[in-house]
Amino acid sequence: MDFISIYSQQIARHINGMLSVEEIAEMMEEPKLTQHGDLAFPCFQLAKHMKQSPNEIAKWLAEKIKSPSIAKVEAIGPYMNCFMNKKRASKQILRTIYHQKQAYGTHQFGEGKTITIDFSSPNIAKPFSMGHLRSTVIGNAIALIAEKCGYQTVRINHLGDWGTQFGKLIVAYERWGDEKTVKANPIQALFALYVLFHEKAEKHPILNEEARACFKKLEDGDGEATQLWTWFRKESLKEFTKIYELLGVTFDAYTGEAFYNDKMQDVISMLQERDLLVRSDGADVVNLEEADLPPCLIRKSDGATLYATRDITAALYRQVHYQFDKAIYVVGQEQAIHFQQVFLVLQKLGFDWAGNMVHVPFGFMLKDGKKMSTRKGKVVLLEEVLAEAVKLAEQNIEEKNPALGNKADVAKKVGIGAVIFHDLKHDRQNSVAFNLEEMLQFEGATGPYVQYTHARACAILRKAPVSQDMVEGLDDEFSWPVIKKLHHFPEIVMASLHSYEPSKIARFLLELSQEFNRYYGKVKILHDDPHLHDRLVLVACSATVLKEGLRLLGIHAPEEM
Ligand code: ARG
Numbered sequence: 001m002d003f004i005s006i007y008s009q010q011i012a013r014h015i016n017g018m019l020s021v022e023e024i025a026e027m028m029e030e031p032k033l034t035q036h037g038d039l040a041f042p043c044f045q046l047a048k049h050m051k052q053s054p055n056e057i058a059k060w061l062a063e064k065i066k067s068p069s070i071a072k073v074e075a076i077g078p079y080m081n082c083f084m085n086k087k088r089a090s091k092q093i094l095r096t097i098y099h100q101k102q103a104y105g106t107h108q109f110g111e112g113k114t115i116t117i118d119f120s121s122p123n124i125a126k127p128f129s130m131g132h133l134r135s136t137v138i139g140n141a142i143a144l145i146a147e148k149c150g151y152q153t154v155r156i157n158h159l160g161d162w163g164t165q166f167g168k169l170i171v172a173y174e175r176w177g178d179e180k181t182v183k184a185n186p187i188q189a190l191f192a193l194y195v196l197f198h199e200k201a202e203k204h205p206i207l208n209e210e211a212r213a214c215f216k217k218l219e220d221g222d223g224e225a226t227q228l229w230t231w232f233r234k235e236s237l238k239e240f241t242k243i244y245e246l247l248g249v250t251f252d253a254y255t256g257e258a259f260y261n262d263k264m265q266d267v268i269s270m271l272q273e274r275d276l277l278v279r280s281d282g283a284d285v286v287n288l289e290e291a292d293l294p295p296c297l298i299r300k301s302d303g304a305t306l307y308a309t310r311d312i313t314a315a316l317y318r319q320v321h322y323q324f325d326k327a328i329y330v331v332g333q334e335q336a337i338h339f340q341q342v343f344l345v346l347q348k349l350g351f352d353w354a355g356n357m358v359h360v361p362f363g364f365m366l367k368d369g370k371k372m373s374t375r376k377g378k379v380v381l382l383e384e385v386l387a388e389a390v391k392l393a394e395q396n397i398e399e400k401n402p403a404l405g406n407k408a409d410v411a412k413k414v415g416i417g418a419v420i421f422h423d424l425k426h427d428r429q430n431s432v433a434f435n436l437e438e439m440l441q442f443e444g445a446t447g448p449y450v451q452y453t454h455a456r457a458c459a460i461l462r463k464a465p466v467s468q469d470m471v472e473g474l475d476d477e478f479s480w481p482v483i484k485k486l487h488h489f490p491e492i493v494m495a496s497l498h499s500y501e502p503s504k505i506a507r508f509l510l511e512l513s514q515e516f517n518r519y520y521g522k523v524k525i526l527h528d529d530p531h532l533h534d535r536l537v538l539v540a541c542s543a544t545v546l547k548e549g550l551r552l553l554g555i556h557a558p559e560e561m
Contacts, residue, residue, distance in 0.1 A: 114153070171210050267309065461539060
């Protein structure tokens with residue numbers, strides 16, 4: 001049982017139902033200073049009920065509490081500070097972790113339920129942007145955390161493989177492109193064609209007409225257009241797959257926007273039947289004035305469908321096929337309005353499950369204070385960025401541990417891990433400043449720091465493995481902060497899922513690493529005394545939780561680095 005519950009129940013016993021256990025737990029605070037104990041209960045509320053001063057009540061109640069789990073309760077002014085019985089608590093905590101191993105922190109509340117996670121979703125024939133990287137690592141972490149909480153997940157890559165831009169691309173390719181260049185460097189070549197199209201179209205607007213007509217052909221299944229589109233898609237996917245392999249991210253479905261091409265008519269009919277579709281400037285839209293939202297564009301005047309049409313259709317498809325309990329979309333905050341529109345249209349269609357759809361937005365990746373952009377040729381090629389991170393990691397390892405075996409493999413885990421961790425340690429809504437050197441430091445708030453701490457724990461255990469299962473518990477002041485952190489892991493996992501914030505786990509790992517390193521600095525872990533075995537168990541449990549926490553973020557934990 002967690003400390004808050006233990007203490008709250010003890011308090012509840014003596015106050016005649018004036019406050020419920022839940023109310024007491026709600027008021028509980030964690031003292032800033034460790035010498036003030038593990039929990040502090042403020043007595044102001046009770047004082048009102050009992051018409052006495054909070055200080056008096058704290059004094060009176062502190063005397064009453066007796067539990068083998070609690071070492072002492074101290075009245076400090078209006079607060080009642082509780083010191084847990086370290087030996088007893090640590091015995092139980094270490095035992096649990098030592099036996100559960102990587103299953104520690106698992107929850108059951110998601111069992112039998114499905115979450116679809118729409119993430120990454122880059123656009124065909126365009127570079128994989130920093131925004132897509134953010135979506136990929138945040139989405140992947142949320143999927144892993146959801147699985148840890150018992151959910152079945154469906155990871156969906158809603159590729160941007162449909163829309164008028166493909167008309168533009170085909171027109172550009174047919175006019176100015178050639179097969180060899182595209183084959184050699186697909187995304188760069190296709191993107192260059194796309195940029196060229198826009199330049200030319202500025203002078204010759206007729207090109208836009210041509211592109212629209214071309215996309216219409218594609219929508220109608222024209223052979224030649226479809227062939228080119230299929231090729232562009234295949235080449236782009238090859239490039240994206242390289243990035244996913246580097247990041248260690250997988251998908252259950254690559255059902256992009258095009259997948260819904262033949263399914264949209266049903267949605268349009270449904271909207272018509274319910275009288276939701278209205279004409280506006282020749283286009284068909286759903287009015288959403290009641291929610292202060294701009295109208296949702298469903299069909300253009302030439303009959304072409306739109307991004308929103310495909311998202312509405314995709315949602316229906318996913319509900320039918322996966323029967324999701326929750327559908328989440330990990331997409332930049334600039335698309336917030338789009339998702340509000342899509343969810344509201346589904347609600348107006350009478351689907352209650354639309355209430356279970358969530359847009360999980362995130363901020364920009366910044367470089368030198370500006371948004372990192374893939375537009376107008378200012379392309380940051382992500383593959384190069386990741387390769388650079390691995391190279392820098394390799395240099396760091398070469399400096400710190402030249403004798404290490406399988407350096408290349410470790411450098412990959414550290415380099416990629418650094419990029420992922422750097423992204424995930426920030427609240428996702430905040431923007432992230434991109435700085436490779438900084439994120440690769442072995443000290444400071446970085447992924448390599450956490451990995452290094454894990455490797456340090458592994459090194460101790462290589463010297464002195466845990467030899468038996470018995471755990472007695474530790475009651476020294478240096479192990480206690482580490483044990484308390486370990487104890488919090490399950491609740492951090494849950495909280496990070498509920499808020500869709502992998503950053504909670506990232507920051508927890510940084511704190512745990514700090515506590516562990518402090519412990520390492522202060523205590524002679526390998527000293528041969530009666531507590532040696534328990535200290536090794538503590539090291540093993542720390543390694544387990546660091547590794548499992550990193551895994552939930554999509555990061556490897558090498559045993560040596
Ligand atoms: N391809 C889109 C973009 O790059 C993101 C798609 C997000 N998912 C969705 N279901 N709309 O902006």
